[in-house]
Amino acid sequence: MIVRLKVACADRKGLVSALAARLFDLGVNLGDTSFATFAETAEFTALIELPPDLGPDRMVADLQQLAVLRGAAIEATPVTPGKPRPDAILITHRITCLGADQPGLLARLTEVLVTHDANVASLHATRFEHPRGELYRIRLAVSIPAARAESCLSALANAAQQLGQTLTAEPAKHATLIAETGAV
Secondary structure, X not given: OEEEEEEEEEOOOOHHHHHHHHHHHOOOEEEEEEEEEEOOEEEEEEEEEOOOOOOHHHHHHHHOOOHHHOOOEEEEEXXXXXXXXXXXXXXXXXXXXEEOOOOOHHHHHHHHHHHOOOEEEEEEEEEEEEOOEEEEEEEEEEEOOHHHXXXXXXXXXXXXXXXXXXXXXEEEEEEEEEOOOOOO
């Protein structure tokens, strides 16, 4: 059974380690996983595969026993996997955009991708403190049609520059194929 696990709680040292270790002990297989903190709070989200003898309710009850998760809001929602995509996604480029946060930044960059028939396979955005002040970094793994790659990357660089951002793009070192997992 595939389940979306979401844990929201106070940020504590060792939180990810304790959570990952307990899930391993329960026989849970981690899929796409993210962890983020903001101020004193933390959020762990993952698509996981439960072993046949473990249901979502039992897993949640078990996780609530961990001292590090005291007071945590824990949700486990079963997910029905979709059909495999007939048009598997080949990650062709990895893109990083860095600069001051501003409203509409992600929307502007992804609009450029859409106009070039590109597809986002994964995205991670984070705000962090830097000696230059607070910065915002967006990391994308994308699939850009070969015939449109040069113009797409040029348009992305122009959009980023207009927004006061630094953009780097590089071809994926090892082409990653995303198909049957529905991880898009």
